Amino acid sequence: MLMTVAEAIIKYMQEEEGIEVIFGYPGGAVIGFYDALYNSSLKHVLVRHEQGAAHAADGYARSTGKVGVCVATSGPGATNLTTGIATAYMDSVPIVAITGQVKTSAIGKDSFQEVDTRGITMPITKHNYLITDPHEALRIVKEAFYIAKTGRKGPVLIDIPSDIFLSKIEYSVPSKVELLGYKPNYEPHPLQIKRAAQLIKESEKPIILAGGGVIASEASQELIKFAERINAPVVTTLMGKGAIPETHELSCGFIGMHGAAYANYAINDSDLIIAIGVRFSDRSTGKVETFAPNAKIIHIDIDPAEIGKNVQPYVPIVADAKRALEKLIEVVEPKTNPIWWEKIKDWKNKYPLRYRMSNEVIKPQYVIERIYELTKGEAIVVTEVGQNQMWAAQYYKVKRPRQFITSGGLGTMGFGFPAAIGAQIGNKDKVVIDIAGDGSIQMNIQELATAASEKLPVKIFILNNSCLGMVRQWQELFYERRYSCTLLDVAPDFEKLAEAYGAYGRRVEKIEELDEAIEWALNINDSPVIVDIKVNREENVFPMIPAGGSIDKMLID
Structure with missing residues (x-):
């Protein structure tokens, strides 16, 4: 059966790997792949930035245990994926990234939108490929999925020139993967x-x-x-x-x-x-x-x-x-x-986890506690990075694996919301929450369009302290409160911003408004929701081990 390489890859992913959804953004070097998608039943989620595609594939993989797949074009499309690929690499998450490349005859000539994607991503992938022979495509794709999901899991990238996508091949899948030197050991001695x-x-x-x-x-x-x-x-x-x-x-x-x-x-x-x-x-x-x-x-x-x-x-x-x-x-x-x-x-x-409650300001720890109690501890919790991440980890007690999703090794601001999109697509019947900071959420805020388009009821709770909280905390404790470039005094109206994207938004400024706003958000099931919660600016995350300090020498409060 003759078909293009693009058609063969899509057929393989669906029939052999059981892939149900991919996240991506089209461009010239992958136009052949997107043309093959046109008549395919494979679900494609159109993100608004390639970094969002990588994080969404990551969140999908972490929350389901399946391999996540993302697609981007050559040049800036591929480089925009790299932060998400590095995030998955540091946390051992199985994703397969497919990138377009300039046609084979143009490689190495500084062609339009050409970068050495394989070289750039070599340190942040478990393995990567550049396909130069269309007849090797299905073998390579099969290997890529095998490597991503076996042994210590991780991201694998396949870079495919635009003319390779359009080349015609027989659909013939190798019966097994044989990789010399790659034999993960599962059995203990x-x-x-x-x-x-x-x-x-x-x-x-x-x-x-x-x-x-x-x-x-x-x-x-x-x-x-x-x-x-x-x-x-x-x-x-x-x-x-x-x-x-x-x-x-x-x-x-x-x-x-x-x-x-x-x-x-x-x-x-x-x-x-x-x-x-x-x-x-x-x-x-x-x-x-x-x-x-x-x-x-x-x-x-x-x-x-x-x-x-x-x-x-x-x-x-x-x-x-x-x-x-x-x-x-x-x-x-x-x-x-x-x-x-x-x-x-x-x-x-x-030494229990504790904080000083106040009726004058909203404490972020209290917000997490109320989200935990009102969701009965059943929500899938995705976090951004910073103070919001640590408060969520401390005060939301999770019950099961794949319920708490966060960027650990790389500490990627902007991870949470697109990862929550991936988690919601992979868990349609579950409540998915993104615990965010007002700094981190703005790094991939454009994905509100993705979530609204897909009618995904992701709940975004912003712990809004009008600053880059974790860096500000370090400046307070170790740099004599010299708040250099960490105060976010100019910020969008998140309530109106949500509405501009066709989502729901609400602001909470008083503690007595909190429970009603959380319950309101939990009851919306056809659109993303932002709840912008004004919290105390100089609230700190404790315990805290100073950089380079011993694990038993903590700042308690």
Whole structure:
């Protein structure tokens, strides 16, 4: 069956990979692909900026566990994708990005809208391709999806010249993928499992540190079963939120720069850390030389490059988190750890997450608490980056994996709203909320047109403090309140802006207006909603570990 490469790629994505939706923005180098889409049943979501396409594909992937797909043209279209690709790379999210390229005869001649997309994205993709032979197209596309969703998941980019899209080929898909040198190891070594079980038996103060790898491997139930068997507290990284229900009696919140004080004290005082699907980033460990000085570490990760990169483990286990936990459950002996639990409960009592309530101003922490209570903890929560992100992480207790979506490793402002669009498309019957700041939301505010066009009822709650809150906080604490370029005294009327895009908008300036506005937003199901909430400008996120500080040396308030 002869067809164009563009038609063959679309057919393959639908029939072989089960792709239901792609996010993109057309241009000259991808016009052949978009022409093939014209008669296709594959849903395409037209974003208003290519960065929005990458973030939407990312949010779709994180919230569903499926591969997200985004498309952009050559040159600026491709470069606009790079921030979103880097975001997915840092957080190990499976997306496939398809970019157009100038025709093969024009490559390397500084042609109109030509950039070396493959070279630019090499450091921020798990793998990438430039297709120069149309007969290799389906093999490459099959490999791209395989690489994105296996092993340590991540983004893969396929750069396709415009003439390759239009070339005619036979539709013939390789029966399997064969990649020399790429053989992810899923099964843990039996000896390492035995060594880990012995360490757990000997420990008096064990703690489990669960990261995004637990969610990526669908290992939440195994994690809970394992934690209950050894009666160990479970802390998470920011990316691991949802790996265990935060209402579970063994859950102790997330650690790190703005983690709960009791979580940070617990991991730093432990004698054994069972780290699963984490990379021991600086935001989690603080000063690595002083991190958990008395703890032996069992590090389970599917990526061997992460073992020993930041923290040296006592027992390394290169394996899929789900398979490793299944094997550990089989061999570990039950434990109780009563003295350890007494100490943790004491820390929880002494150092709870807290803030000073006021009736004069709206406290952002209170806003998150009310959103949590009025949604009964069931919403999919997507965040922007900054103070809004940390307050959401602290005060919205998530119940399940893929419920809390945030840019962790790259810390990308502007991520939240387009990611929420992707999450809403992937979860049509669920409430999707974007917790935003007034700075971050403006970075991709144009995607209101996308959400309105698709009639997506994403709820955007802006914690509006008229400043770039997290940088301002640092300036207050460490730079004598020298607020250099962080005060946003000129800003749009977000209520009117929402209406201009055909969405709904509302402003909240008094605390007694808050609940009604939240409930109003939750009841709208045919359009995006902005609730602009005026909060205290000089409210800070605590606890806080100063840059380069030790995890147990926090500013509490």
